[in-house]
Amino acid sequence: MTQHLVRTARRDRLAVPPTRGRLHALVGGRRRPRRIAMLSVHTSPLHQPGTGDAGGMNVYIVELAKRLAALDIEVEVFTRAISSDDAPTVELAPGVLVRHVTAGPFEGLLKEDLPAQLCAFTHAVLRTEAGHRPGHYDLVHSHYWLSGHVGWLAAERWGVPLVHTMHTMAKVKNAALAEGDTPEPAARVIGETQVVEAADRLIANTAEEAAELAFHYGARPEQLAVVHPGVNLEVFRPGDRAAARARLGLPQDAAVLLFAGRIQPLKAPDVLLKAVARLLERRPELRERLVVPVVGGPSGSGLARPESLHKLAAQLGIADVVRFHPPVGQARLAEWYRAATALVMPSHSESFGLVALEAQACGTPVVAAAVGGLPVAVQGGVTGTLVDGHDPDAWAHALEAYVTDPALVARYGAAAARHAAAFGWSASAATTADVYAGALAARGGARRRLA
Numbered sequence: 001m002t003q004h005l006v007r008t009a010r011r012d013r014l015a016v017p018p019t020r021g022r023l024h025a026l027v028g029g030r031r032r033p034r035r036i037a038m039l040s041v042h043t044s045p046l047h048q049p050g051t052g053d054a055g056g057m058n059v060y061i062v063e064l065a066k067r068l069a070a071l072d073i074e075v076e077v078f079t080r081a082i083s084s085d086d087a088p089t090v091e092l093a094p095g096v097l098v099r100h101v102t103a104g105p106f107e108g109l110l111k112e113d114l115p116a117q118l119c120a121f122t123h124a125v126l127r128t129e130a131g132h133r134p135g136h137y138d139l140v141h142s143h144y145w146l147s148g149h150v151g152w153l154a155a156e157r158w159g160v161p162l163v164h165t166m167h168t169m170a171k172v173k174n175a176a177l178a179e180g181d182t183p184e185p186a187a188r189v190i191g192e193t194q195v196v197e198a199a200d201r202l203i204a205n206t207a208e209e210a211a212e213l214a215f216h217y218g219a220r221p222e223q224l225a226v227v228h229p230g231v232n233l234e235v236f237r238p239g240d241r242a243a244a245r246a247r248l249g250l251p252q253d254a255a256v257l258l259f260a261g262r263i264q265p266l267k268a269p270d271v272l273l274k275a276v277a278r279l280l281e282r283r284p285e286l287r288e289r290l291v292v293p294v295v296g297g298p299s300g301s302g303l304a305r306p307e308s309l310h311k312l313a314a315q316l317g318i319a320d321v322v323r324f325h326p327p328v329g330q331a332r333l334a335e336w337y338r339a340a341t342a343l344v345m346p347s348h349s350e351s352f353g354l355v356a357l358e359a360q361a362c363g364t365p366v367v368a369a370a371v372g373g374l375p376v377a378v379q380g381g382v383t384g385t386l387v388d389g390h391d392p393d394a395w396a397h398a399l400e401a402y403v404t405d406p407a408l409v410a411r412y413g414a415a416a417a418r419h420a421a422a423f424g425w426s427a428s429a430a431t432t433a434d435v436y437a438g439a440l441a442a443r444g445g446a447r448r449r450l451a
């Protein structure tokens, strides 16, 4: 079902020598863009991920942009300024410029308020481009549906392709909501449908996500391309677990079941806590060794009740086992992964789940819900365990193996590091560049047909 819907971009062989022109020559005679406008309206690549609106998409944009720049594709990322301290432009890395756009007040706006600011944002993007010679950007790559709307107009105005990455989709999220969680509004579904209609190419993280784009939003096969996200293998690499535990103040003999990421119902950290409570009911002797660090901050609908997970830990009688830590930078997070016995990811929905890949790259197995991209990120029975559903007893059973069987942890951990090593960001960027080239080539073909 999925396969015929999906056109996975491939790296073709260099068939023709580079030709002169504004665009870079590319593999297979197709041209790569020289400079692109990347749109990230609601969250900046300069923000700390792991809380609020900053998460995997921020990491995705940073890593992708840097690797594209290494391929000689300049990237300018437009994002909404949220502080008067935000300089108009910031160089993130050589070849990657972040442009802060004024669209509405710096403070006090939630992501939900931003649809009303898209006109102001688009205006600023168009003005920036108008300050350059025509043809400044060869392509627009928008991230998340809000940016897709800006990209829709900008790409049409500049006569360039629009490539869009959804990151998450309202219909998919709503189909897998946690109990009592707030559904995504109909306006977002309508907005996403319009972006799908407008985009030249839609980049999906996995074949499953591509199939969802087709099924829920009517994406056409020729629009779809699958590009797996990557992991920064320089930051996230295996290391000394004992040293990591010493640095983090964790006991050397502990069984550490780590949760890392944004704290919101969709990520289901409550399932981990309930499972730990069940496990301790059955195996009270494990209590002395068990540590459950929760690294991250409240986000999304979790912002309304930031203390709810603390309360749940107390209600379950495991407040002594659970430790809450604010979000940390990537190098420190790598220490947490190395220190962990297993990373636990009970999410209800996950378009990919970068933390699963990062933990594995550090040699740590992952116990994950069998949803969304997680079965691609995690090889069940090889690099971790994929759990169906969210029954705390099933999760307790899955976790018990990790807490009691060090040989399994070592075996899965070694396999996890090997598995994650195949997911470098350079490969993601190269495939993305090929998607860009395909979109440009298709536009060229259409223009030739019209002429």
Ligand code: UDP
Pocket (backbone or CB within 6 Å): 048, 049, 050, 051, 054, 055, 056, 057, 059, 260, 261, 262, 295, 296, 326, 327, 328, 329, 330, 333, 352, 353, 354, 355, 356, 358
């Ligand atoms: N992250 C971080 N610090 C933290 C917790 C998380 O930098 O304390 C990062 C983590 O490295 C990962 C991202 O946040 O790259 C979360 O991405 P994921 O795809 O797992 O979830 P999302 O936030 O996209 O839902």
